[in-house]
Amino acid sequence: MKFHVMTLFPDIINNVMKESIMGRAVKSGYISIDAVNIRDFAGNKHNSVDDYPYGGGAGMVMQAEPIYNCYKYICERIRAQGSNEDAVEGTEQFKMPRLIYVTPQGKTFNQKLAREYSKEEELIFLCGRYEGIDERVLELIVTDYVSVGDYVLTGGELPALVMIDAISRLVPGVLGNGASAGKESFSGSLLEYPQYTRPENWHGKEVPPVLTSGNHKLIAQWCRRQSVIRTADRRPDLIKGADLTEEEQQLVKKILMKGSDVNEIY
Numbered sequence: 001m002k003f004h005v006m007t008l009f010p011d012i013i014n015n016v017m018k019e020s021i022m023g024r025a026v027k028s029g030y031i032s033i034d035a036v037n038i039r040d041f042a043g044n045k046h047n048s049v050d051d052y053p054y055g056g057g058a059g060m061v062m063q064a065e066p067i068y069n070c071y072k073y074i075c076e077r078i079r080a081q082g083s084n085e086d087a088v089e090g091t092e093q094f095k096m097p098r099l100i101y102v103t104p105q106g107k108t109f110n111q112k113l114a115r116e117y118s119k120e121e122e123l124i125f126l127c128g129r130y131e132g133i134d135e136r137v138l139e140l141i142v143t144d145y146v147s148v149g150d151y152v153l154t155g156g157e158l159p160a161l162v163m164i165d166a167i168s169r170l171v172p173g174v175l176g177n178g179a180s181a182g183k184e185s186f187s188g189s190l191l192e193y194p195q196y197t198r199p200e201n202w203h204g205k206e207v208p209p210v211l212t213s214g215n216h217k218l219i220a221q222w223c224r225r226q227s228v229i230r231t232a233d234r235r236p237d238l239i240k241g242a243d244l245t246e247e248e249q250q251l252v253k254k255i256l257m258k259g260s261d262v263n264e265i266y
Contacts, residue, residue: 001120001171002032003164004074004097005157006067007127008049010035012157022165025174033164034074038062041069050130059131067126067137071099078122097122098143100163101133102156106145109163111186113146117163118170125163127156189241191234193226225251232256 005013013035017026025031039047043065050060075096098120107113117123126133126142148159168174196207210222228248231239232255239252 001030001118001168002034002078002122003168004034004036004078004122004124005127005160005164006036006038006070006074006124007155007157007160008038008129009127009155009157010037013161016161017164021174022168025168025171028173030171030173031168034077036070036074038066038070041066041073043069053131057131061131062128062133064134064137067133068141071124071126071137071141074124096143097124099124099126099141100144100146100160101126101128101138101142102147102159102163103128103145104147104150104152106147108150109146109148109159109166111166114163114166115170117167123167125156125160127160129155186238188243189231189238190227191231191238193223193230228252229255 007013013033017023017033022031026033038049042049049066050062053059053061078097098117100117100123102125146163148162153159196211200207200212208222210218213219225248228239228242228244228251231242232252236256244252
């Protein structure tokens with residue numbers, strides 16, 4: 001999978017993507033990252049990409065033309081590489097990749113959206129700065145407006161990295177263990193069960209005996225139960241989308257009604 005990031009600060013993207021699992025995935029060829037500097041398309045000697053907003057107001061606004069030229073450059077590279085499945089050899093037919101504009105005004109990013117994006121061959125991210133971007137270029141090139149939460153950051157690079165990380169983990173081969181992504185939080189609308197490692201006794205706290213029993217059936221049942229309990233307790237908004245047995249539904253109802261101490265249920 002190939003990620004293209006339109007940004008004023010490509011080093012932020014490149015430096016993070018060199019590390020840990022993402023770095024190994026890039027080296028192994030499971031994903032690639034192409035951080036393109038919008039300033040390279042400014043068309044003036046100062047590489048200026050912003051100007052004062054029409055109608056007044058504080059701050060500066062990113063201009064449409066440098067962003068549009070940067071976008072065209074990326075699309076031409078994709079077309080030339082012939083990696084887009086909908087590009088037909090010998091014709092002008094070409095499917096433009098989805099372009100995600102990182103903005104607090106967009107729909108909230110979640111695991112479902114990460115799974116959807118992980119099926120794409122190419123994704124383009126547009127990272128804004130200053131007070132925003134000229135609306136005209138957004139109308140022309142953006143396909144998806146996406147937010148990582150109801151708060152404002154200084155730029156779109158960090159949210160873009162959050163999304164790239166979440167999407168990449170769902171690309172086959174990136175995690176190494178294909179089962180890992182399927183057991184994590186938000187899989188099946190449930191949070192992940194508690195995890196433990198050595199030592200078995202730490203500060204007087206014992207690892208749950210079932211996990212050291214060697215009985216894989218009981219361990220699987222315990223993990224499932226803990227996921228249901230934890231989701232109902234911490235994220236009741238998610239539990240509505242989970243596929244629960246009748247027994248689990250009764251357990252959830254008990255937790256939501258606060259009829260007993262959740263610690264006792266654990």
